[in-house]
Amino acid sequence: MVQCRCFFRIKGEEALIVEIMDLIRALPGSVAQGLIWGIMAIGVYITYKLLDYADLSVDGSIGTGGAVAVVLMLGGMNPYLALLCATLAGALAGLVTGLFHTVFGIPAILSGILTQLGLYSVNMRIMGASNKAINVNQYDLLLSLREIPHAILVSVIFVAATIAVLYWFFGTEVGRAIRATGNNANMSRAQGINTNIMKVIGLVISNALVGLAGGLYAQYQGNADVNMGRGAIVIGLAAVIIGGVLFGKLFNNFALRLMGVVFGAILYFVVIAVVLWLGLETTDLKLISALIVALFLAIPYLKGKRAVRRVRKEA
Amino acid sequence: MLELKNVYKTFNANTINEKRALNGLSLKLEEGDFVTVIGGNGAGKSTMMNAIAGTWPLDEGQVLIDGQDVTKLPDYKRAAYLGRVFQDPMMGTAADMEIEENLAVAYRRGKTRGLGWGIRAKEREEYRELLKTLGLGLEDRLRSKVGLLSGGQRQALTLLMATLKKPKVLLLDEHTAALDPKTAAKVLEISDRIIAENHLTALMVTHNMKDAIAHGNRLIMMNNGEIILDIRGEEKQKLTVDDLLHQFSAASGSEFANDRALLS
Numbered sequence: 297m298v299q300c301r302c303f304f305r306i307k308g309e310e311a312l313i314v315e316i317m318d319l320i321r322a323l324p325g326s327v328a329q330g331l332i333w334g335i336m337a338i339g340v341y342i343t344y345k346l347l348d349y350a351d352l353s354v355d356g357s358i359g360t361g362g363a364v365a366v367v368l369m370l371g372g373m374n375p376y377l378a379l380l381c382a383t384l385a386g387a388l389a390g391l392v393t394g395l396f397h398t399v400f401g402i403p404a405i406l407s408g409i410l411t412q413l414g415l416y417s418v419n420m421r422i423m424g425a426s427n428k429a430i431n432v433n434q435y436d437l438l439l440s441l442r443e444i445p446h447a448i449l450v451s452v453i454f455v456a457a458t459i460a461v462l463y464w465f466f467g468t469e470v471g472r473a474i475r476a477t478g479n480n481a482n483m484s485r486a487q488g489i490n491t492n493i494m495k496v497i498g499l500v501i502s503n504a505l506v507g508l509a510g511g512l513y514a515q516y517q518g519n520a521d522v523n524m525g526r527g528a529i530v531i532g533l534a535a536v537i538i539g540g541v542l543f544g545k546l547f548n549n550f551a552l553r554l555m556g557v558v559f560g561a562i563l564y565f566v567v568i569a570v571v572l573w574l575g576l577e578t579t580d581l582k583l584i585s586a587l588i589v590a591l592f593l594a595i596p597y598l599k600g601k602r603a604v605r606r607v608r609k610e611a
Numbered sequence: 612m613l614e615l616k617n618v619y620k621t622f623n624a625n626t627i628n629e630k631r632a633l634n635g636l637s638l639k640l641e642e643g644d645f646v647t648v649i650g651g652n653g654a655g656k657s658t659m660m661n662a663i664a665g666t667w668p669l670d671e672g673q674v675l676i677d678g679q680d681v682t683k684l685p686d687y688k689r690a691a692y693l694g695r696v697f698q699d700p701m702m703g704t705a706a707d708m709e710i711e712e713n714l715a716v717a718y719r720r721g722k723t724r725g726l727g728w729g730i731r732a733k734e735r736e737e738y739r740e741l742l743k744t745l746g747l748g749l750e751d752r753l754r755s756k757v758g759l760l761s762g763g764q765r766q767a768l769t770l771l772m773a774t775l776k777k778p779k780v781l782l783l784d785e786h787t788a789a790l791d792p793k794t795a796a797k798v799l800e801i802s803d804r805i806i807a808e809n810h811l812t813a814l815m816v817t818h819n820m821k822d823a824i825a826h827g828n829r830l831i832m833m834n835n836g837e838i839i840l841d842i843r844g845e846e847k848q849k850l851t852v853d854d855l856l857h858q859f860s861a862a863s864g865s866e867f868a869n870d871r872a873l874l875s
Contacts (some may be wrong), residue, residue, distance in 0.1 A: 469724035474646075476716050479705035486664070486703065487772070488690035488720040 319573045324444045326569040330562030331451035331537040332512045337561045339505035340532030347478040347498040352408030355525040356415025357389035357503045361510025362520035363422040366430050375438050387500045388506015394496030419522050429519040437515045463551040474498050530585050535561035538574045612812040613780045618672030632658040633835035647823040648816045650833035656816045660784045665689040691721030694773030696786040702770030706758030714738045717772035763794035781813040820852045834863045840871040
């Protein structure tokens, strides 16, 4: 039985205040997690929104990023350099998915699934175990959950840098060609754009960001785990969709939209903190995540259906 | 300028739905030719356009543009020489991108795209001037998303995008068929003007026989993947719809099978 701290249960006022304080204490951690996963969600935004490509490789590439960063740092590498390698490893994963799809003609979703599955073995090889811990006291980590305000500061800097670089990139000729490819491949080819190459570039950039997020998150939680990416795509989608539903009308500018995605990720982790506080188990989270994403995906569809019905009635 | 040599294309080969769409088609366009193309349903008009554009590989034959053999080039590489406008107004523009972004993407057709900024201030002025010539008020809406435009506006914009970098051949595939008559007439008028002003070589598929007669300097009629009629110059100017129908039955041995063409 799930133990539920429902409000209608009669309890002392003092006990309730203590419990609310518990929740408030948990929130900064949620913000830090949301910021790190926000970088990953921006990667999902690039494939899902800009390229119109549901890329499932991210479940694997976030683990690859974490594994590479942790193993290299355990070997004594500078943390920034290790993070760069994690990013490149993610990019490589994206390249594989892109080649599966464009060169071998494998459907988009299946290409991602194949990469994701293959990466499980790769990640095990990189770590030599299913989990590799890295201790913040012995190693020079960029951020850790032991010091959450500092972790928030570091991840804000990474988020800001990511958004700045992407804002520039998607304004360049290649960047606009990638957006055109996702928007209308037919028009893009008629305008001389090699849509296959654009898809591959998009996937590479997306998974590079996911690798970066994996490298940061592994440091934050003090270990890389072969299962750390399980369901990552759903968290990414949740952030993209929550960001779109809540801030889509407000933000028209590309940089602000990306910020909306990061807000979406933060909000997601806050919701999760509340759900945990209400007494659900961490193992219930995947179900909650799936339901949140299903709900937010359903809203625009059902809204559209209602609009159509209204138009029909009026006609 | 454009030459098709003995082109064959069969769809669904060796199945019950086998369809020979192009049957030894040959066609040569001189520089500055504006050719209208008519024909019944399934005559191979759109297939010919796709063969030129390189949508899929040919079974046999060659495509030459300005003397260069492009038969083996994929569509996005041939795009350097071709401007295209499609029947569906949604197909030629990117709905979620701004008007100026769409133009900027088209402005770079045939050029390697690099990491330079995607739109320069100087281009913007040029776009504004060009949009003004359409007379649709789009010059004040450079930053509007194309998805907000009407079908006619999108088609006019596609036309501008197709000719922004002067193409060696302009392909218009029933580009007014999805528009209401008034808008269709306007878009046709714009097409005429752009082709004349830039001395373009153009192929225009239409289902409207009157339009086919009224526009261009040459008319071809297709049937069963072949050209059965090729009329040009003065002879074309004297044509009537009745002439065309007679010529069609004489050349093909059957009635013209396209209700849309007869009713419009």
